Amino acid sequence: MNPILLALVEDDPEVRELLRGYLCRQPELRCVLVADSAEAFLAELPDLVQPPQVVLLDIHLPGMSGLDALPLIKQRLPDADVLMQTVFDDADRIYRALCAGASGYVLKNTPLADIKAAVLEVVGGGAPMSRAVARKVLAHFKPSPAMQSDLLSEREREVVQAIVDGLGDKQVAARLDLSVETVRTYVKRIYRKLQVSSRTELVSRHARGQL
């Protein structure tokens, strides 16, 4: 088994040397690049004989943030797995990282041994996430607060579901066995209650879990 080719991007010298010191000493790993900024990482990439398989990427970086760098990194290294490694565990940053193609998201309080485990897991086809992160990721799928609150009636929720499934008024009427006019009434009521003013907005907010 060849060692896993690893790259580190971390601005804090102390943390960086700690990570490098530990990770590079592991027989399963080989650090091919250690950078203190996204710009430096991208600049040094072309010089490498062998590109990294895994990039451990900090989010808070001087200059370009890790989130901004992620798309660029995935563009240059489409087959590499990028592991976000940061103190931030807010839903928005997690969401943006995952959308940009991160393969994992570990928090900074993670012990070194677990970070190593995360690297191994990611090359093994997994998607390591710290507990709190995994929870937030799952939360993204769950029915939205407004959808499960008693703001909407049962029937109204059915209409919302049908709309969110991409149906037009007539199709909604067919699915729920209602008159088209009735569906229109429901839709209007729903718009009022949810404070939206178009179908698209409704579906969009529903998808983002902002509903």
Added chain:
Amino acid sequence: MNPILLALVEDDPEVRELLRGYLCRQPELRCVLVADSAEAFLAELPDLVQPPQVVLLDIHLPGMSGLDALPLIKQRLPDADVLMQTVFDDADRIYRALCAGASGYVLKNTPLADIKAAVLEVVGGGAPMSRAVARKVLAHFKPSPAMQSDLLSEREREVVQAIVDGLGDKQVAARLDLSVETVRTYVKRIYRKLQVSSRTELVSRHARGQL
């Protein structure tokens, strides 16, 4: 530390007894209910002095499937964490389980010790997922194949993004500094390319990552 109150729902007698035998012997766990179907589980729930904190739920069950039972279980036990435990690792079942409020998703080939670890992790605020499952969950966030393929031009992708953000044609035109007529042309071209026929359908499919 009180033991974690656990419930098992599993139809295969062999697997069920294996799980019960192992898990119930763990000092950290206490099985309060073992059922061979979702119906039996729901029927026996009211008899319990203490409701389970964690439910290990199989998907393939006689009668009501685990996916159908999940909403009912979450309704009766809103504070319990449900861990799906199944052989299925297809994206659709995973998606539906998570939407219905599952707190974790472990595959059937998982060693008993890891299942125990998953139970402990879930009460610790985590969201245990088998490797392949975690990958599929993350894949759900990534830009969709059709979105990143060269099917759409750069500009067209920008229009899609604007529409998905819930904007109307006029607003899209404003954001991208285009004529409304131009936006309409784009939208039509996009519909053709992506094989959809309404705004709602576009946003819907985009949200589901089916694009």
Added chain:
DNA sequence: CGGGTTGTACCGCATTTGGGGACGGGCCAC
């Protein structure tokens, strides 16, 4: 009992949207 909510259904009107076609400029490849 009265009032609120829900489910159902209808009407009319202004706007948006979907579907079609047409035109010109720019860029790239053959």
Added chain:
DNA sequence: GTGGCCCGTCCCCAAATGCGGTACAACCCG
């Protein structure tokens, strides 16, 4: 340089949608 593709612009028409009403039966709650 010519043909093709992407971009941006515009027009027309029919259907869908958003928005404002009205209406009534059934419920539940105080």
